[in-house]
Amino acid sequence: MAPRRLSSGGEVDRDTRLPFRFNGTSYEGFAGDTLASALLANGVDVVASSPIQQRPRGVMTAGIEEPSAFVEITAPTIDVITPATTVELEPGLVAAGRSGIGRLPPNGRPSPRRCEPRNAHVDMLVVGGGIAGLRTAVEAVEAGEDVILVDERSRLGGNPFWSAQESAATERIAKSVARLEESPEAVVLRRATALGLYDDGYVVVHERSLPVERLWHVRARRVVLATGLHERPIPFRDNDRPGVMLASSVVEYLQRFAVLCGQRAVVFTATDSAYAAARALRDAGATVEAIVDVRSDSSAQRGARSDGFNLLSGSTIAGTEGDPSVSAVHVTDGVRRHTFDADLLAVSGGWNPVLQLYRAIGGGLRYDEKSASFAPAGGGPRWLEVQGAAAGEIPSSAPYWFVPDEDLSRHYVDMQRDATVADLIEALGIGFRSAEHVKRYTYIGTAVDQGRTSSVATAEVVNQLLGWDPGAQGPTNSRPPYSPVSFSALAGVATGSLFDPARVTQIHQWHRDHGAVFEDVGQWKRPWYYPHAREDLQAAVKRECLAVRNGAGVMDATTLGKIEVVGPDAPAFLDLMYTNIMSSLRVGSIRYGLMLGLDGMVMDDGVVMRLGEDRFMLTTTTGGAAKVLDHFEEWLQTEWTHLRVYCTSVTEQWTTVAVAGPNARDVVRSLGTDVDLTVEAFPWMTVRAGTVAGVPSRIARVSFSGELAYELNVAGRHGLSLWKAVVEAGRPFDITPYGTETMHVLRAEKGYVIVGQDTDGTVTPHDLGMSWIVSDKKRDFIGRRSLRRPDIRRSERKQLVGLLPHDRDAVVPEGAQIISEDTDALSIPMIGHITSSYRSAILHRSFALALVARGRELYGRTLFASVPGRTFPVTVTEPVFYDPEGARRDG
Amino acid sequence: MLLIPCPWCGPRDEIEFSYGGEAHIAYPAEPDELSDAQWADFLFMRHNPKGDFSERWYHSSGCRRWFNVIRSTVTHEIRAVYRVGEPPPEAGS
Numbered sequence: 001m002a003p004r005r006l007s008s009g010g011e012v013d014r015d016t017r018l019p020f021r022f023n024g025t026s027y028e029g030f031a032g033d034t035l036a037s038a039l040l041a042n043g044v045d046v047v048a049s050s051p052i053q054q055r056p057r058g059v060m061t062a063g064i065e066e067p068s069a070f071v072e073i074t075a076p077t078i079d080v081i082t083p084a085t086t087v088e089l090e091p092g093l094v095a096a097g098r099s100g101i102g103r104l105p106p107n108g109r110p111s112p113r114r115c116e117p118r119n120a121h122v123d124m125l126v127v128g129g130g131i132a133g134l135r136t137a138v139e140a141v142e143a144g145e146d147v148i149l150v151d152e153r154s155r156l157g158g159n160p161f162w163s164a165q166e167s168a169a170t171e172r173i174a175k176s177v178a179r180l181e182e183s184p185e186a187v188v189l190r191r192a193t194a195l196g197l198y199d200d201g202y203v204v205v206h207e208r209s210l211p212v213e214r215l216w217h218v219r220a221r222r223v224v225l226a227t228g229l230h231e232r233p234i235p236f237r238d239n240d241r242p243g244v245m246l247a248s249s250v251v252e253y254l255q256r257f258a259v260l261c262g263q264r265a266v267v268f269t270a271t272d273s274a275y276a277a278a279r280a281l282r283d284a285g286a287t288v289e290a291i292v293d294v295r296s297d298s299s300a301q302r303g304a305r306s307d308g309f310n311l312l313s314g315s316t317i318a319g320t321e322g323d324p325s326v327s328a329v330h331v332t333d334g335v336r337r338h339t340f341d342a343d344l345l346a347v348s349g350g351w352n353p354v355l356q357l358y359r360a361i362g363g364g365l366r367y368d369e370k371s372a373s374f375a376p377a378g379g380g381p382r383w384l385e386v387q388g389a390a391a392g393e394i395p396s397s398a399p400y401w402f403v404p405d406e407d408l409s410r411h412y413v414d415m416q417r418d419a420t421v422a423d424l425i426e427a428l429g430i431g432f433r434s435a436e437h438v439k440r441y442t443y444i445g446t447a448v449d450q451g452r453t454s455s456v457a458t459a460e461v462v463n464q465l466l467g468w469d470p471g472a473q474g475p476t477n478s479r480p481p482y483s484p485v486s487f488s489a490l491a492g493v494a495t496g497s498l499f500d501p502a503r504v505t506q507i508h509q510w511h512r513d514h515g516a517v518f519e520d521v522g523q524w525k526r527p528w529y530y531p532h533a534r535e536d537l538q539a540a541v542k543r544e545c546l547a548v549r550n551g552a553g554v555m556d557a558t559t560l561g562k563i564e565v566v567g568p569d570a571p572a573f574l575d576l577m578y579t580n581i582m583s584s585l586r587v588g589s590i591r592y593g594l595m596l597g598l599d600g601m602v603m604d605d606g607v608v609m610r611l612g613e614d615r616f617m618l619t620t621t622t623g624g625a626a627k628v629l630d631h632f633e634e635w636l637q638t639e640w641t642h643l644r645v646y647c648t649s650v651t652e653q654w655t656t657v658a659v660a661g662p663n664a665r666d667v668v669r670s671l672g673t674d675v676d677l678t679v680e681a682f683p684w685m686t687v688r689a690g691t692v693a694g695v696p697s698r699i700a701r702v703s704f705s706g707e708l709a710y711e712l713n714v715a716g717r718h719g720l721s722l723w724k725a726v727v728e729a730g731r732p733f734d735i736t737p738y739g740t741e742t743m744h745v746l747r748a749e750k751g752y753v754i755v756g757q758d759t760d761g762t763v764t765p766h767d768l769g770m771s772w773i774v775s776d777k778k779r780d781f782i783g784r785r786s787l788r789r790p791d792i793r794r795s796e797r798k799q800l801v802g803l804l805p806h807d808r809d810a811v812v813p814e815g816a817q818i819i820s821e822d823t824d825a826l827s828i829p830m831i832g833h834i835t836s837s838y839r840s841a842i843l844h845r846s847f848a849l850a851l852v853a854r855g856r857e858l859y860g861r862t863l864f865a866s867v868p869g870r871t872f873p874v875t876v877t878e879p880v881f882y883d884p885e886g887a888r889r890d891g
Numbered sequence: 892m893l894l895i896p897c898p899w900c901g902p903r904d905e906i907e908f909s910y911g912g913e914a915h916i917a918y919p920a921e922p923d924e925l926s927d928a929q930w931a932d933f934l935f936m937r938h939n940p941k942g943d944f945s946e947r948w949y950h951s952s953g954c955r956r957w958f959n960v961i962r963s964t965v966t967h968e969i970r971a972v973y974r975v976g977e978p979p980p981e982a983g984s
Contacts, residue, residue, distance in 0.1 A: 199905075199967045200894035219894065219904075362966065381966060598934060630951060634911070637957040638947065638975055639918050785922035785930050 005041040010258030020093035035087035037257035045242040045325040048097030052418040056324035058242025062249040064483055065230045065452040067415040071095045077113055100416040111488035115213040122146040125203050125220035127194040130158020132388020133226030134176035141183045150192040150205050158228055161248035164255050196480025197361040201383045206485050213489050226387045227354035234349035235411035235421050236403035237319035243326030247277035247346040260284050262344020266329045267291045268317050271397035272300035274348035289340040292331050294400045316403045350397025352456050353390040356478045367471025372399035374474050399470040401460040414454035416447030424461050435459040439476045450478040505558040506655050506719035519740050522623040524559040527739040545745055545841040547736035548705055552661035554726050555738050561625020565616045567645040576781050579774045585610040590685040594773050596783025600792055602759045604628050607702050609687045621755050625651055655719025660709035663733040668710050670729040684890045693725040706750035708891030745838045751880035758835040758849055768800045798832050801855035802877040808845035812837050812872045816865040818852050847881050896972050899954045911947030913937045914959045
């Protein structure tokens with residue numbers, strides 16, 4: 001195909017030549033081109049092949065509504081799939097045709113695109129910089145309002161097809177743009193797409209600015225949609241052939257880009273506007289072989305006849321021929337058939353208001369008979385209005401939805417889905433009636449363009465085939481984003497370390513310096529284990545476990561949630577929050593507590609320390625701290641507002657260093673302390689204030705390992721120096737830093753549950769065998785009444801048990817299902833699952849905790865833990881494996 | 892994203908808040924006196940109207956106050972906001 005660029009005219013800069021590559025071939029375009037206009041100018045007809053049938057496809061439109069010419073951009077930026085009509089030509093652009101389905105760049109290649117978020121609050125956001133949008137924005141600015149106007153195109157003024165028909169329009173547009181740009185109250189964003197409208201005037205706008213893109217989060221008091229119209233195609237036989245284009249696009253390519261899309265054209269129309277295309281083509285030197293109008297008569301037809309056009313009224317297109325692009329067009333009036341040699345078929349089936357954003361936020365549609373299209377019917381949010389053509393100033397059109405034919409299998413409705421009128425007939429044959437159902441059966445409207453040119457067509461073809469009135473049902477709804485947006489644009493700067501905040505303790509750098517492998521617990525980074533040279537997880541954990549059991553270990557326990565509960569009613573309040581009694585706790589004493597949800601299920605656990613008559617400090621699980629504090633606030637603020645209680649999160653105020661093991665007392669003594677550490681003066685489950693290593697400290701005798709343990713709490717700023725002092729003082733005792741994995745193993749050997757690991761929101765204290773912690777003396781506590789519900793009292797509920805694998809070396813995967821017999825049967829009742837499973841260094845064997853139906857009745861029995869490919873025989877035991885008397889812990 | 896007028900802080904984005912479900916469901920004074928069915932009704936059953944709905948919100952990333960909102964479940968329009976302990980405003984006010 002010969003080049004189509006005219007020697008003069010257009011808005012392109014002929015002095016700035018831009019080389020680019022497409023499908024491996026080098027071309028040249030001008031500054032101001034889109035990739036589509038440059039391809040057309042270079043005579044490239046076939047842009048891509050269709051996704052399913054591999055039919056050649058070319059450029060059909062000049063804008064975002066493009067259903068056909070999709071490309072992938074690989075340089076200078078990356079775009080997985082985008083219409084060629086919206087890609088501005090830039091130097092070094094490399095693109096290739098894509099058949100409707102995008103392809104991600106190779107793994108690990110970071111996107112070269114940079115995008116930053118930006119927030120704005122304005123009186124008015126105007127979507128669409130056409131004549132109506134500009135007018136609205138100028139009026140608002142003149143009324144003293146802050147305005148943002150966004151337009152997806154690189155230039156304002158709307159569809160040039162319309163502005164070109166009004167001689168004064170260009171000047172008016174220029175004046176409005178200048179007025180806005182000189183006004184400090186107005187922000188004008190080009191290349192900016194409103195992706196979606198959300199509640200209360202919240203609009204997300206993607207601005208494809210360079211070098212940094214922006215994702216605007218706009219909150220506007222009023223939003224005005226001046227989104228204009230999209231021209232619609234008409235399905236006829238082989239209507240997808242390159243060379244078949246929308247009539248207004250033909251004019252836009254001529255006026256903006258000086259590209260004459262064909263030398264010999266046929267115009268096919270159901271509306272008057274296409275006559276302007278015929279005139280523009282003729283004025284530019286092309287031959288208009290015929291204007292084919294489906295209507296029998298109109299004033300435009302009479303005018304065209306008198307201007308010498310070959311006008312065929314009441315006629316349609318019977319098909320196209322070409323290899324691959326159009327070389328002949330068949331026309332019929334139902335009786336006679338003409339064939340025209342032509343290389344361009346300009347089509348207009350009328351115009352649809354662009355109302356996707358309006359509908360997605362709840363706006364209703366009405367069928368407008370005059371234009372055979374759907375106009376706003378109100379019903380959207382109060383802050384939203386539609387202006388201009390989209391509001392209903394729609395050119396008249398005949399309700400003409402497809403060309404009748406005995407074979408409808410090449411009448412394409414949705415090019416990107418290769419879906420035809422025949423596919424719609426098949427969907428109706430199956431019994432579908434609603435356009436929403438038909439859409440899901442045919443996939444029409446589900447591609448990248450979300451049915452911009454196909455959804456009204458689909459509804460109306462279906463209406464017609466069913467014998468319903470035009471407009472009996474409207475188009476399907478389309479959801480945000482309005483047009484494709486890359487994940488890198490949505491993510492913006494929130495990637496890598498900025499994706500989610502990481503919380504670290506004051507000792508974090510020491511852990512890093514000493515080779516800790518970290519585990520994420522909520523947002524916290526916790527040392528998981530501290531491997532020595534060439535140690536793997538298993539070897540390191542074995543060493544750490546034995547150190548704690550036989551000597552001394554030290555762990556950073558800072559991440560445990562810490563809440564201070566203060567006030568004269570604090571004791572009464574804690575009695576309501578925990579299953580056991582806290583009000584009877586003596587000052588200086590500690591009690592373990594369990595918290596339930598209203599439904600009676602275990603929610604969190606921790607210890608409660610009484611620091612004074614009206615002052616408690618309690619700990620929560622690392623992940624549950626915020627939830628517990630919220631839970632307390634909810635009851636205090638919404639239910640028991642008379643209670644004088646104040647809750648404060650102090651997690652990060654205190655650094656907690658846990659020293660555990662038979663030598664723990666000696667280590668703490670070596671640190672230097674004024675606290676009497678003898679077991680008589682300072683027994684298990686008490687707390688003392690004093691000085692440790694010269695620092696004011698709160699020492700708690702609590703143990704999650706089952707060994708003698710001291711938790712040293714000091715102000716955060718002393719955390720690192722205390723830790724270093726402990727490591728130094730512990731050197732003679734071979735003190736070993738240990739991580740969360742060792743902590744998990746040690747606590748499981750003792751049968752201590754971890755809420756969220758051994759429980760899952762369906763587990764009661766009774767299920768855990770912890771009925772001892774549920775007070776029957778209190779009048780009430782959260783969850784108490786639920787524990788009497790029939791379902792909670794079922795005897796066949798799952799109960800916490802221990803499991804000993806018969807193979808002492810086999811660590812059964814956590815989550816493995818428990819079955820009562822080893823069988824090949826495909827279906828067998830699953831009576832439980834493994835919640836924790838480890839290798840115990842001190843027991844020289846593997847062991848597990850599990851929730852098993854009627855588990856406590858099954859001690860001594862053999863069950864089977866099953867994962868795909870392997871079944872482990874296990875013996876059911878009590879869930880305590882080490883020091884059941886607690887002698888070591890009591891120290 | 893809703894713009895929620897916190898009675899303490901003024902209008903703020905929805906991401907600062909947590910949702911607390913239906914408002915004005917008082918914790919029973921004597922849970923033990925309720926039948927299982929009555930307790931289950933308190934625990935699980937909530938209204939799901941098409942139209943105005945009284946619900947609780949918590950300004951969890953702001954002032955950390957609970958308050959009540961009347962919101963239309965059809966349009967998401969917030970009709971009224973009132974503090975805990977205050978009576979719901981009259982309909983239409």
